[in-house]
Amino acid sequence: MRQLLSIVVPVFNERVNLLRLHQEVAAVxxxxxxxxxxxxxxxxxxxxxxxxxxxxxxxRDPRISAIRxxxxxxxxxxxxxxxxxxxxxxAVVMAADLQDPPQLIREFVAxxxxxxxxxxxxxxxxxxxxIRGMAMNAFYRAVRRFAIPTYPKGGTGSFCLIGRPxxxxxxxxxxRNRLTFGLIAWAGFRExxxxxxxxxxxxxxxxxxxxxxxxAAIDTFVSFSLIPIRLIxxxxxxxxxxxxxxxxxxxxxxLMFGTxxxxxxSVMLAVLVLGGVQLVMIGVLGExxxxxxxxxxxxxxxxxxxxxxxxAAEPQRGSVAAS
Numbered sequence: 001m002r003q004l005l006s007i008v009v010p011v012f013n014e015r016v017n018l019l020r021l022h023q024e025v026a027a028v029x030x031x032x033x034x035x036x037x038x039x040x041x042x043x044x045x046x047x048x049x050x051x052x053x054x055x056x057x058x059x060r061d062p063r064i065s066a067i068r069x070x071x072x073x074x075x076x077x078x079x080x081x082x083x084x085x086x087x088x089x090x091a092v093v094m095a096a097d098l099q100d101p102p103q104l105i106r107e108f109v110a111x112x113x114x115x116x117x118x119x120x121x122x123x124x125x126x127x128x129x130x131i132r133g134m135a136m137n138a139f140y141r142a143v144r145r146f147a148i149p150t151y152p153k154g155g156t157g158s159f160c161l162i163g164r165p166x167x168x169x170x171x172x173x174x175x176r177n178r179l180t181f182g183l184i185a186w187a188g189f190r191e192x193x194x195x196x197x198x199x200x201x202x203x204x205x206x207x208x209x210x211x212x213x214x215x216a217a218i219d220t221f222v223s224f225s226l227i228p229i230r231l232i233x234x235x236x237x238x239x240x241x242x243x244x245x246x247x248x249x250x251x252x253x254x255l256m257f258g259t260x261x262x263x264x265x266s267v268m269l270a271v272l273v274l275g276g277v278q279l280v281m282i283g284v285l286g287e288x289x290x291x292x293x294x295x296x297x298x299x300x301x302x303x304x305x306x307x308x309x310x311x312a313a314e315p316q317r318g319s320v321a322a323s
Contacts, residue, residue: 002034002035002036003034003035003036003088003089003090004035004036004037004038004087004088004089005029005032005035005036005037005038005088005089005090005091005092005105005109006037006038006040006082006086006087006088006090006091006092007025007037007038007039007040007091007092007094007105008040008042008079008082008083008086008091008092008093008094009021009039009040009041009042009082009093009094009095009096010042010044010075010078010079010082010095010096011041011042011043011044011046011050011054011078011096012043012044012045012046012050012072012075012078012096013046013047013048013050014046014048014050014096014097015046015048015049015050015052015053017096017097017098018041018050018053018054018057018096019053019057020098021096021098021102022039022057022061022064024098024102024103025039025102025105026061027102028102028103028105028106029105031106032105032106032109035109037063037088038063038064038065038086038087038088039061039063039064039065040065040066040067040082040085040086041054041064041065041066041067041096042066042067042069042078042079042081042082043066043067043068043069044069044072044073044074044075044077044078045069045070045071045072045073051066051068051306054066054308055308058308058309062309064308064309065085065307065308065309065310066307066308066309067081067082067085067304067306067307068304068305068306068307069081069302069303069304069305070303070305071303073302073303075158076158076178076179076180077176077178077301077302078302079093079158079180080170080178080180080301080302081301081302081304083167083170083171084171085307085310086167088164088167089163089164090109090112090161090162090163090164090167091161091162091167092105092108092160092161093158093159093160093161093162093180094121094158094159095157095158095159098199099198099199099200100121100157100159100198101196101199104121104159104194104196105161107119107194108121108160108161108194109161111161111192111194112161112163114192115190116163116190116191116192117162117163117165117166117189117190117191118160118161118162118163118166118184118185118187118189118190118191118192119160119161119162119191119192119193119194120152120156120159120160120181120191120192120193120194121156121157121159121160121193121194121196122152122153122154122155122156122193122194122195122196123152123154123155123156123157123195123196123197123198124154124195124196124197125154125197125198136155137154137155139155139217140152140153140154140155141153142221143220146221146225146227147182147220147221147224147225147227148181148182148185148186148220148224150185150191151181151185152193154195156181157181158180158181160181160184162184162189163189165189166184166187166189169187169189170183170184170187174301175223175291175295176291176294176295176299176301177219177222177223177291177294178219178223179216179219179220179223179224182219182220182223182224186224218287222287222288222291223291228284228287228288229284229288231284232281232284232285235277235281236281239274239277
């Protein structure tokens, strides 16, 4: 029996890229003639007629299926929906903007056949500008050092292949503030890397704004590292120790030499520094409390407005409004 490969593609305002993406994926899969395949597009609330293009592609190629969200839930939630609906023995997760080269699917499959359950597309460089490149490299180093030691040095985004054991494990992860690469790496399956240079977008604008990048960075360290909460403890111990030493110094000087500590400047500086530290600590704790509240609400991970090409699809975590 031929194995099935699922191509999972989150889409947000990518109308101009979808036709070429389909052509390139289909060309690669024709070379992998030993495999059947399906392409699952997840329209994450696009407003540029992306779903109309997907409908057109489905009429030409019945191997294409699609899910449409009524609003933007985020790319990682869209990926979760695609994984929930995929039927493959393995799934390739890739972006719709062609910055994740479809040609690498051949190498992904080869490494999967070698026995790896997770195959990362590991970036060796990127055409995103010097400043952004340096910032991303610093972030990747911090992720490897403090959160996910197995994360590729040059980053990967969510460009990867995962085998059926990893698919099943991923489906069991239900948190709302999620990072695809973090959850896959956390599962601990045997991993391999396929290096590639990440090109610029051919057309359209990236939906990854600085605000979304900052949120992803916070989610990474809050979800996969003890560092934020541990720093609060260490900072509290450090401030307490310094306060004790300073208090001892003042007391000894007062008793032995009759020295008085003068100056409002030092007092105000201490108050402002400690106040800032306390606000930072409250902010970190707020991040954890907000995530706890999100989980306690137990809302669906996503809402499906419409589907194309699925036979009696029963999503595990979303609610289908119409199909």
